[in-house]
Amino acid sequence: MGSDPSESWRNKSNLNSFLHKTTPFVPSQSLPKTFIRENSHWQPIGKDTVDCFSLGDIWDQYYEWSAYGLGVPVRLPIGETAVQYYVPYLSAVQIYTSKSLAALRNVGEDSESDSWSDDSESEKHSKSWDATSEDSSSEPDGSWPARDRLGHLYFQYVEYCPPYGRIPLIEKVTELARTYPGLISFKSVDLSPASWMSVSWYPIYHIPFRRSVKDLSACFLTYHTISSSFQDSMPGDSEKDFCCTIVGKNGKGSAAAVNRIPLPPFGLATYKAQENFWLDPESEDQERFATLYSAADSWLKQLGVHHHDFSFFSTHSTM
Template sequence: MGGSDSCESWRNMSNLQSFLHKTTPFVPSQSLPKSSIRESSHWQALGKDTVDCFSLRELWDQYYESSAYGLGVPVRLPTGETAVQYYVPYLSAIQIYTSKSTTALRNVGEDSESDSWSDDSESEKQSKSWDATSEESLSEPDGSWPARDRLGHLYFQYVEYCPPYGRVPLMEKVTELAQTYPGLTSFKSEDLSPASWMSVSWYPIYHIPFRRNVKDLSACFLTYHTISSSFQDNMPGDLEKEGCCNIGGKNGKGSTEAVNRIPLPPFGLATYKAQGTFWLNPESEDQEQFATLYSAADSWLKQLRVHHHDFSFFSTHSTM
């Protein structure tokens, strides 16, 4: 996920905007006629005749480099100096809903249960299981989700319970899970219903140049991304023009080759140890943007009746 150094637009961004920009994967895609997509009723809301689709394998490849070396996010320090903070991505949670039934459902997340993080409160320790629902229990919550037609069939779900030091980077975790659930790497986005999503947790490892006592750089983040093409019309227009600033895939840093790419910017966000004006620039729209993204993540989890351990922890410990 190490974006292209040739993209200098970050200099006009706040630190939060820089982070969100750099953690947006730009996945190689192809345009398919809407009529050719299986269960096309999922896609009728899109306002165009074609749908940009991608393979999940190509999506995970975007995290290849950052899983190995970290993702560099340019930030501006309180002194006015600039630095690059590196983060490692971890798979925090994922749900894959397909347009038609594929295999019997199994819970995987429960195998990774562990004691809560060392400073968890008793209220956070009360739930140790992935509180995902079966298709039968997914009735319409407040009319928001038409149960079966919209959600599709739950093929796979996972949530991480291990503390950060017990986790493996995203690429390694996906490779491990795909041995049991091959759809993780074989499915294409057109196979998935709009309810499919993933959450990535980002933990800092080091920054260059090194500066002592910059506590703001210890912040951690949770980003939420759709892994279905159904929301692509809602993507900001400027993202579609900035495929060079991706997160750095398997083929090198910030490839600028002529390849159609679809951006999957975070639709939700939660933070831990991110505070003050370092991450929320009062001269920008950071506060409003963060509130919108946090609310979207919270609403999404509630609608799908998911207990996301990392989100609960970040929410009860966040000082933003």
């Protein structure tokens, strides 16, 4: 197994440590270029295959984190270090694609095709989960030019329960996928650039235990794109450092290696996070946090989404 790029946290701030650790790495797959769709038309992309990933592989990254928590190394004010564990919850997700996609999928993918055909039920389900969202026909200032360019809204979910009433992310996805199997079976190249997910992270415990460290009660909200369309244009050099290859047991690369695609957060919101603990004043942390928060806010406004967790975090943020 190759070294974990996130181990470089020792030279970074607590915020960077958190962002590194919560970035999922999904196995890369190659598909024929004819599966790439741009601006509502199938377009050649100049090569025979394109790298992508399945939504099921994304959720697999959260399996152990949902069961045991994800450990994030942090520096304490007293000069020591600790590992703070967080449990991930599905905060929101929107999956957009083309209505014509079902006819273009391979024969035999019955469950996936069936999930596309029931447009009215999909829209009904979306409204039931996100009753306070703006009407799909509305166009707020700064929104996407036309709703039909977003693609077909296959599925959306917004969490409204308080943290103590939620179930871990992998359990929630499994529950939702019983009705909407595309939540697991679709691939990133099937999705419109408007597709995204948000994960809320709540602390559970830290090792070694320190009774007086209130800074470890911080909660986070991360936003990730789940469409291949944005994977080559993620901002920031730090995200590019995540590209990695997991080497096989024989220690060789090439065929023995498994390429993985990182899905670093493009947006972020915090709750109970103290600036002097999570941000390094001698770095660009403050600017980076402001950029990530602004990106999340802008994204939601463009899509006309009322994200309950984002609203709560924003009105209670200390950074």
